Amino acid sequence: MRYIIIGSGAVGGSIGGRLHESGLPAVLVARGAHYEALRDNGLRLTVPTGTLTLDVPVVSGPEDVELRADDVLVLAVKTQDSVAALDAWAARPVVGGGTAGERLPLVCAQNGVENERLALRRFREVYGVCVILPSSHLNPGEVVAPCGPHTGALVIGRYGAGSDDTARRIAGDLEKAGFLAPVAADVMRWKYGKLLGNLANVVEAVCGSASGDAAQDLVARVKAEGAAVLDAAGIAYASGAELTELRSGTVDPQPIPGVPAHSSTWQSLARGAGSIETDYLNGEITLLGREHGIPTPANTALQHAARESTRLGRKPGEVTAEELSGGIAGATST
Template sequence: MRYVVYGAGAVGGVIAARLALGGHDVQVVARGAHLEAIQRRGLRLVTAHDEAVVELRAADTVADLDVGSDTAVLVSVKSHQTAAIMHDVLRGTPPDVTLVSAQNGVANEATMLRGRHHVLGMVVMLPSSHLEPGVVIQGSSAKPGLLDLGCFPSGTDDRAEAVADGLRAGGFESVVRPDIMAWKYRKLMLNLGNAAQAACAPGADKDELDELVRSEGEAVLAAADIAMVSEATDARRRADHLDTSLMRARGGGSTWQSLRRGTGDVEVDYLNGEISLLGRLHGVPTPANDLLRDTVWRLAAERAEPGSVAAADLLKELQT
């Protein structure tokens, strides 16, 4: 199987580089200065132990790449960008291409399924960062990441197994699961903390916000009767596969990085906003998720620095 990584940022860039280092045919879609750097110098992968420069065919549209029925397109843009890039994907891929949502959130797979019939969901556990054009940082010095996947909405097949084989050749842990969305909803619970991490400095007040948004999330999924693997099951899967103790300066997670890069947009609508949506559909209040979603959107619009909001002030607002 050949691979196209659509969105060669922090997650997509590390996946693309490691797939290529594992001997696979890999192309990438990137934009702006990052694309120019990859085309001129290759993609530089920085790890805790060494660096590697990987030469990749790169373009700003999938139509300018070589995509066939034997290609898996790993989509790793932020969730709020998925609908827009699907227009490009549909123009540049055959009907029987394999699409893989290498993304946080739980809404991307349905968006992809509107245009292509073979869609795989992926749980992304890959500490990484991208703050400089042409450079991605692999955060884990043990396995680079855990990338379990399965068919959407459920099931397994030979294509899922082939993609997992390729990821394992690139050094990743990858298990094919028939209930991948139950795993993705558990990952969503973790990603609800991205907003407080991006908006607030570390500390007990920030941790309290994390607990509030996750408690609301658990209540909403229970009310919606959405299947989710247990926290204990998820912890056993992670075990000690990822080791970030030797990681070079990464900063924070994906939402933190969006604020630091000053992109002007964030994917919080598909993380905390997913809980807000489900809460409204099922009559469950979600004030903490609502407030953090709105706060992070304001910071993004103002091009504000990460950590510029006092968590104590947000807690006070929730108590009024």
């Protein structure tokens, strides 16, 4: 199988780079300065053992690659970019007849729980991945994946139908490329568990750090609201202990000098990406809370703060946790 990595930032670049390094066919899809750097200089993938320069094939979009029947599409963009990417790729013809949406499997290697539903409207075969892959992408052509001995844990399963042979084949390739890749019939349970952990991303992004009493209080509040909402909705989710056990001893961060470890949400603000995924993380809890009558003041306030930071071009740390806490207290007291 050949892997087309749609979105070659921190997660996509790590997966595509490791697949290529292991001898498996992979193509990176990137835009702008990142595409130009990958095209001209290759992918610079920094891992605990050093920096690899990988000459991974790269294209700027679906019009630049001829799709084959043995291709696997890996969607690794942020959720706010999913619809545009899915629409662009689903309609592309495949050699031998038919379109990508009709013939090719699509793997959602993304945070949040909305992508699989969006994909299934356009693709017949959709696979979810619970991504536990600490990594960063702050400069064009460069990705840092600081964990070992496995680069990450990627729990994979077919969306809506449990595991199948395709999921197992993809998992085998990911294992060959240095990932822990268990196949799960209940992959969305893992993704909802990861969603609860990702609710803290916005605190670190907006406030610059999730440390300190006020920030930790915000983290506790958004997670408590998230668990209450999922329980009310009857949605099963992996526990924090399960997620910790999955990665313990196998996906351990090994700090690389000069490379800070920050969430993908923090990285979006730091890069001035112009959009942020919080509407599909904390916003998912806000949505479910409204559907099931569960108040979510902390998640709603932090969702709004992330939008404002993005709109105003703020960098991480320009709003304090104390300011956010005060705003939540004011909103709930009126």
